[in-house]
Amino acid sequence: MSRRTALQAGVSAVAGSWLGTAPSLAQASKAFPTRAIKLVVAFPAGGPTDLTMRQLAENASKVLGQPVIVENRPGASGSLPAAQLQSTQADGYTLAQLPMSVMRLPFTTGLKWNPVEDLSYILNVTGYAFCMVASTQSGLKSWQDVVAWAKAHPGKLTIGNTGTYTSPHVTSAIIAQQLGLEVVHVPYKGSAELMRATMSGEVMVAADTSAVIPYVDQGRMVALNVWTEKRLPTLPKTPTLIELGLPTTQYSPFGLVAPKGLPKDVQARLHDAFKQAMEMESYQAMLQRFEMLPIYMDSARYKQFAQESTVKEKAALAKLGPQA
Known part of the structure; x- marks a missing residue:
């Protein structure tokens, strides 16, 4: 296929x-x-x-x-x-x-x-479909790792997005609200700028489109979750938000x-x-x-x-x- x-x-x-x-x-x-x-x-x-x-x-x-x-x-x-x-x-x-x-x-x-x-x-x-990713250098290996870290360090988790009030920003804010997490949302002007910031450690997590999947395929990013109703066959090991207990989907x-x-x-x-x-x-x-x-x-x-x-x-x- x-x-x-x-x-x-x-x-x-x-x-x-x-x-x-x-x-x-x-x-x-x-x-x-x-x-x-x-x-x-x-x-x-x-x-x-x-x-x-x-x-x-x-x-x-x-x-x-x-x-x-x-x-x-x-x-x-x-x-x-x-x-x-x-x-x-x-x-x-x-x-x-x-x-x-x-x-x-x-x-x-x-x-x-x-x-x-x-x-x-x-x-x-x-x-686009959407997902959250982290740099492989961050030490975060799963969404559970992200949630645990954010709860242990209130207000310290930084989540990058592709602009204020874009779908990645609004949906990641909804996710944080659902989990009771205090996070910092950091806007960028597009995917390319956001990916550079994530790989450099400027932000810990990126909420972006499925265009980031090549970075995952290259081993530079780890996919944490996807926002579709079902798992993406291109990310078969990555859970949906629904699987993670969050009643949220988004595509754009x-x-x-x-x-x-x-x-x-x-x-x-x-x-x-x-x-x-x-x-x-x-x-x-x-x-x-x-x-x-x-x-x-x-x-x-x-x-x-x-x-x-x-x-x-x-x-x-x-x-x-x-x-x-």
Whole structure:
């Protein structure tokens, strides 16, 4: 069984905008695209999200007949690309990657726009499973070791994540709350930075995506738990949170959005082009490299999923309270 097939089997559970003038957008959409498209990514260059999105952009360029150029805007819990769209013309020439963390921001910040209603949803492209890992140099060999150490040293356990109010941050905070642990949550700007910090001993534990599995395969990290409903075949010896007595699961699809008011024909053109790009072997291979899954949702289903996610995240944050 291939690594990708195995991972798929293990993750089965799976405001105001610039509208422009209607006539000019209608005219522009007829020949769309006639120039390069910018795709703004919410994470730093060189990490798994960036690399997979660059491959997707390269593939989409071939379908669209125009370059799709990636621009990185990390920080602010992954919200900067979508926030940029709030003052961008809705003509299809600027797109953004939309992390799940953006769905939490209406409940954690003074966000002035609505992530569900103030964006045009194009399609969902992929997603991560999550896990916790520690450096093999840390001396921690299991999740039980981590819990025992944290209880013996209240407030000393450091758990790194990929940004404040990202899924790794919020879920690890929920886990600590469930266990009654005092921990320090340390945000980083992406997986690459977090892995460097974990291997250097800057943090003891990292909460990250399944993209860290290659570090485990190389013997540089030890996997402590996974956040899927069932064990990952790629980490068959690593227990789920449910097995560890914690009623928690988490996974994080993400996709592409455009400014509110995107013409329907442009939305359809972008959807079809990026769907073709998803199906290309080069993109599938890049996902496999980082233990990521192709998770397709069309425009309507993706927007519905976003709406459902805001309800779920609001409930989770309410339960967590100020500890996040």
